[in-house]
Amino acid sequence: MRTRGRCPGCGEDRILPGLAPDSHEPICTDCANITSDYRCSRCGNEGKLHAGHLCTRCTFSDKLAELLDDGTGRIRPELAPLAEHLLAMNNPLTGLTWLYPRTGRARMAVDLLRELGRGEIELTHEAFHVLRPWRAAAHVEELLMACGVLPRTDKQLCSLERWLAEHLAGIDDPEHAQLVRQFATWGVLPRLRRRAETKPLAPGIRRHGGDQIKQATAFLNWLADRDLTLATCGQADLDIWFIEHSIHARNCVRPFISWCLARKLTKRLRPPIAVKHDGTPLPQQQRIDLLGRLLVEQDKPLRARTAAAIVLLYAQPFTRIVRLTIDDVITEGDQVLLRLGDPPSPVPEPVAELLLEWVACRTNMNTAPNRESRWLFPGRRAAQPLHPETLSATVRHLGIPNVAARMAALRQLVLEMPAPVVADALNYHYSTTTRLAAQTGGVWTRYATGPSPRSPKGWKPHRSRDS
Secondary structure (H helix, E strand, O other): OOEEOOOOOOOOEEOOOOEOOOOOOOEOOOOOOOOOOOOOOOOOOOEEEEEEEEEEHHHHHHHHHHHHOOOOOOHHHEEEEEEEHOOOOOHHHHHHHHOOOOOOOOOOHHHHHHHHHHOOOOOHHHHHHHHOEEEEHHHHHHHHOOOOOOOOHHHHHHHHHHHHHHHHHHOOOHHHHHHHHHHHHHHHHHHHHHHHHHOOOOHHHHHHHHHHHHHHHHHHHHHHHOOOOOOOOOOHHHHHHHEEEEEHHHHHHHHHHHHHHHOOOOOOOOOOOOOOOOOOOHHOOOOOOHHHHHHHOOOOOOOHHHHHHHHHHHHOOOOHHHEEEHEEEEEEEEEEEEOOOOOOEOOOHHHHHHHHHHHHHOOOOHHHHHHOOOOEEEEOOOOEEEEHHHHHHHHOOOOOOOHHHHHHHHHHHHHOOOOHHHHHHHHHHHHHHHHHHHHHHOOOOOOOOOOOOOOOOOOOOOOOOOO
């Protein structure tokens, strides 16, 4: 019932459940002399039939009407856009399967939809932050944003706020919980909200914000275990904590220490200076060999090969790669460009063919959220790209180390071009490319490090009497 196309016998576009006796090609019911009727009793479309001799789309429509019923026999008016959005998906069987109950799960998306229809869940982001299970709640929340029922907000910011409520509930000491709540409310979330106003937050940014809150909690617990408080903690105590913990924990606790110092909750403490460590790059020949493998190994997943090529050529992290859209792939005559910064970067011919092939056959395009998606790597969630960690895992399966590959590509590029040019083209900070250029001993190290400030309008240089 899932095979559909133009019947080679009669030329009509129908389902093709039969087989031609000679060529064994799929043919329609009339040409195959099949007497069973596969037309929907309501809309008349041919296809897989369910109870009541209804097609998948009509069955899906009835199921949504039942779940979103507000008690009057009709869909709750505020949720009508959600029903229309879901019914517009290319493959309604995907949506119908999503609504089927699964054994072993106490509460699912179907339960949330029923409670939404009855008005038991408020149509606010705050209401969804406390719902369980959180994955189903997050998916329904994103669907409501995609169809305009809820105002759009950053996905990662919603995730952090949902996690924060759970984290605070798990802190036993009320004073610690109050301090952590204040730090999260005034020290972490405002910074992330400002950043989300300019561009979507990457999962790594959300994770780092959560780690800062977790390390603040861990630091308070560490003090309590030693009969200390923020007010009695001395420089020696802080130094001991830094010695005992990892580099990641040290870097994550610094914002909390600074926040406490600004509010005079501690003595005058001075955290040790942070040291930045760059990863070890791949040898240049190994980088070229890996790029060659991507072009010849046709049996490997196309999505992973495309993403890996962008990493090896342009030193892009996966958090940026997943934010690319098909509009960033520019074709000008015979040349293909990829917009990573300004100006767009040219794509060499073998990789350009790979990139265009992926644009033509992207995955995750049949569900309701993504049927018109512009993301280069569409995800399964409503209006969201693929998760960076998911894409990173597929590339690692090809045997390509992410950090080492990016470092190798970036170091090679700053050897070939001035660091500011690389920074503009690949959307890196000038200080990053300038530092790497100095480390590699490139010939462009005396090139200007970035845009210099212009003189004020009307300003004239001071001339001496001899000039």
